[in-house]
Amino acid sequence: MAEKKIIAVVGATGAQGGGLARAILRDKGGPFAARAITRDVSSDKARELAKLGAEVVAGDVDDVESLKRAFKGAHGAYCVTFFWAHFSPEKEKANARAMAEAAEHAGIQHAIWSTFEDTRKSVPLSDGRMPTLMGNYKVPHFDAKAEANHYFTDLGVPTTFLLTSFYWDNMIYFGMGPKEGPDGKLAITLPMGDKKLPAIAAEDIGACAYGIFKRGKEYIGTTVGVAGEHLTGAQMAAALTKALGREVRYNEVPPDVYRSFGFPGAEDLGNMFQFKRDFQQLYCGARDIGVSRSLHPSLQTFDAWLAKNVSRIPLE
Numbered sequence: 001m002a003e004k005k006i007i008a009v010v011g012a013t014g015a016q017g018g019g020l021a022r023a024i025l026r027d028k029g030g031p032f033a034a035r036a037i038t039r040d041v042s043s044d045k046a047r048e049l050a051k052l053g054a055e056v057v058a059g060d061v062d063d064v065e066s067l068k069r070a071f072k073g074a075h076g077a078y079c080v081t082f083f084w085a086h087f088s089p090e091k092e093k094a095n096a097r098a099m100a101e102a103a104e105h106a107g108i109q110h111a112i113w114s115t116f117e118d119t120r121k122s123v124p125l126s127d128g129r130m131p132t133l134m135g136n137y138k139v140p141h142f143d144a145k146a147e148a149n150h151y152f153t154d155l156g157v158p159t160t161f162l163l164t165s166f167y168w169d170n171m172i173y174f175g176m177g178p179k180e181g182p183d184g185k186l187a188i189t190l191p192m193g194d195k196k197l198p199a200i201a202a203e204d205i206g207a208c209a210y211g212i213f214k215r216g217k218e219y220i221g222t223t224v225g226v227a228g229e230h231l232t233g234a235q236m237a238a239a240l241t242k243a244l245g246r247e248v249r250y251n252e253v254p255p256d257v258y259r260s261f262g263f264p265g266a267e268d269l270g271n272m273f274q275f276k277r278d279f280q281q282l283y284c285g286a287r288d289i290g291v292s293r294s295l296h297p298s299l300q301t302f303d304a305w306l307a308k309n310v311s312r313i314p315l316e
């Protein structure tokens, strides 16, 4: 059997990278081997990946030399940044630059960069529909990723630009699940009006990325978006009602109200949802379900994700 090509996976102990590492490891007869990059090779999550057959190596996106070592000898690299760990678009750009430099240095033949749209192309900073944040952004965690695309192209790294989608898992880990109102009724709160929110099981992002690596050349130099389904708030509430056996309503709020909720990142997310609401055609159009399923044939729908995960959603 030909030697397997190594895919170096940043964020392998997390959602996107974890999904990719597990997809590679599941496909025992497949062409790739998984190299999981982590800051702590002895953590429980790192050991779990090693047990499944991953090579586990140290690497930190704040340290370009560590990334050069971690990418060495690899065919592919999955590159992702961690905005919600630091809330800094400038750090996100520096981290992306470090990954692009390490990929170029290691002669990576196919990188996937987990990015987003630059919302300022649709809503310039001068546009008062939503506030400008941190001086230079409308949706900092989108705009910074988009700005960082050029690090990969400038250095000539063969790259696929992967547009990800909202994780349904945010209902478990990010406090976005149904909550009880003063009337004791459950509701999900989103500023999406009657527009559709493309979303996905976080695990499936990595599985789609695996499909991209398998197709290789076809996807280098292209931008591809993935989503499991495009659903309105009302459709999500109906699916939750069915899965929980208890009524869940859709609490539609204006973006201004969402921005004022006060939790860290509320303004960024308020602007993000407003962008998705106001530019539905552009945003949904960039995330084709058929393309996503062609990359990952067992792509989950929201109902399928709920069937596995509904008991893990905290209901407060």
Ligand SMILES: NC(=O)c1ccc[n+]([C@@H]2O[C@H](COP(=O)([O-])OP(=O)(O)OC[C@H]3O[C@@H](n4cnc5c(N)ncnc54)[C@H](OP(=O)(O)O)[C@@H]3O)[C@@H](O)[C@H]2O)c1
Residues within 6 Å of the ligand: 010, 011, 012, 013, 014, 015, 016, 017, 037, 038, 039, 040, 043, 059, 060, 061, 062, 080, 081, 082, 083, 084, 085, 141, 164, 165, 166, 167, 168, 170
């Ligand atoms: N939540 C959503 O709906 C959503 C949707 C689409 C895109 N995103 C984007 O997804 C990105 C985060 O990806 P994710 O959700 O897969 O992350 P995640 O699940 O939070 O995973 C974080 C993992 O990344 C590693 N990590 C953190 N800081 C690191 C560093 N300095 N160097 C190397 N590794 C580091 C950690 O690994 P170790 O501790 O093992 O080092 C951790 O296990 C964000 O930029 C966000 O904007 C989020």
